[in-house]
Amino acid sequence: MSGFSAEWLALREPYDRAARNATVLDAVAGAFNGHGAIAVVDLACGSGATLRAMGPRLPPRQAWRLVDNDLGLLAQAPQPGQRPPLTVVVRPVDLVRDLELALEGPLDLIVTSALLDLVSPEWLDRLVVEAAARRLPVYAALTYDGRAVIEPSEPFDGELLDGFNLHQRTDKGFGAALGPTAAARAVERFEHLGYSVVQGRSDWAFGPDDRPIQDTLFAGWAEIAARRARGRGSARASPRRPARSAAARGSTARRRE
Numbered sequence: 001m002s003g004f005s006a007e008w009l010a011l012r013e014p015y016d017r018a019a020r021n022a023t024v025l026d027a028v029a030g031a032f033n034g035h036g037a038i039a040v041v042d043l044a045c046g047s048g049a050t051l052r053a054m055g056p057r058l059p060p061r062q063a064w065r066l067v068d069n070d071l072g073l074l075a076q077a078p079q080p081g082q083r084p085p086l087t088v089v090v091r092p093v094d095l096v097r098d099l100e101l102a103l104e105g106p107l108d109l110i111v112t113s114a115l116l117d118l119v120s121p122e123w124l125d126r127l128v129v130e131a132a133a134r135r136l137p138v139y140a141a142l143t144y145d146g147r148a149v150i151e152p153s154e155p156f157d158g159e160l161l162d163g164f165n166l167h168q169r170t171d172k173g174f175g176a177a178l179g180p181t182a183a184a185r186a187v188e189r190f191e192h193l194g195y196s197v198v199q200g201r202s203d204w205a206f207g208p209d210d211r212p213i214q215d216t217l218f219a220g221w222a223e224i225a226a227r228r229a230r231g232r233g234s235a236r237a238s239p240r241r242p243a244r245s246a247a248a249r250g251s252t253a254r255r256r257e
Contacts, residue, residue: 006047009046011213016053016114017049019142019202025057028057028058029057035108036060037059037060037063038061038062039064039107040058040062040064040109040111041064042064043067043099043110043115044095045074046070046073048076050111062085062087063087063088063089065089065102065105075090077090096123096174099126099127099130100130103130103131110137112138112140116140116178117180118168118178119178119182120176124182131190138195142202142257143182144182145182165180166228168180183199199257
């Protein structure tokens with residue numbers, strides 16, 4: 001499951017890469033020190049950004065299983081032979097229905113990026129149970145936790161963020177989503193089943209030169225606010241303009257992994 005356009009994923013990839021928490025990445029890499037090979041499954045892989053970000057930190061011989069339900073994005077995934085020790089299998093899977101199928105076969109590591117805030121508590125529990133049953137470590141990155149700072153501030157910023165955070169709790173295909181509560185819930189559930197969890201912030205940081213991604217992000221927030229206003233029968237205008245003017249100056253969106 002991705003539900004995101006290739007253009008959006010390409011736009012955000014360099015910011016995601018910069019935001020990935022070094023302490024967490026070091027913990028993943030350290031778990032496989034001395035291993036000559038590793039088998040990884042990437043859940044909701046999109047176009048393969050997690051492979052591109054993590055590949056250089058993992059053992060030299062890598063077998064990746066890239067799982068998504070978007071055939072268009074899977075077609076853009078890294079191909080075998082780009083690095084000689086790399087093998088890649090793409091697998092279209094409906095993770096809502098067939099998570100267990102995605103995890104079948106020999107594996108050493110489960111990874112996923114920007115997914116957990118989109119899933120329901122029940123689906124997260126399934127993932128935790130399946131990972132624990134297979135005694136597999138899990139790297140879950142870029143989970144939105146509801147924090148954001150916009151500088152300089154504009155009058156509608158709080159309303160926009162509140163609306164976005166409420167929207168993040170709606171059904172994204174897995175049932176009512178965890179949204180900003182996902183990171184804390186994941187830590188609690190993994191620790192409950194005996195995992196030792198390494199976590200840290202993975203914040204996006206945008207400056208004045210990062211206009212395209214800020215325009216896209218704030219336009220999305222404003223559209224959500226407009227839909228909420230229409231749903232309430234409000235005659236108030238959408239706060240799109242203040243949000244877009246702030247985008248030229250800088251903002252930070254907060255995530256955890």
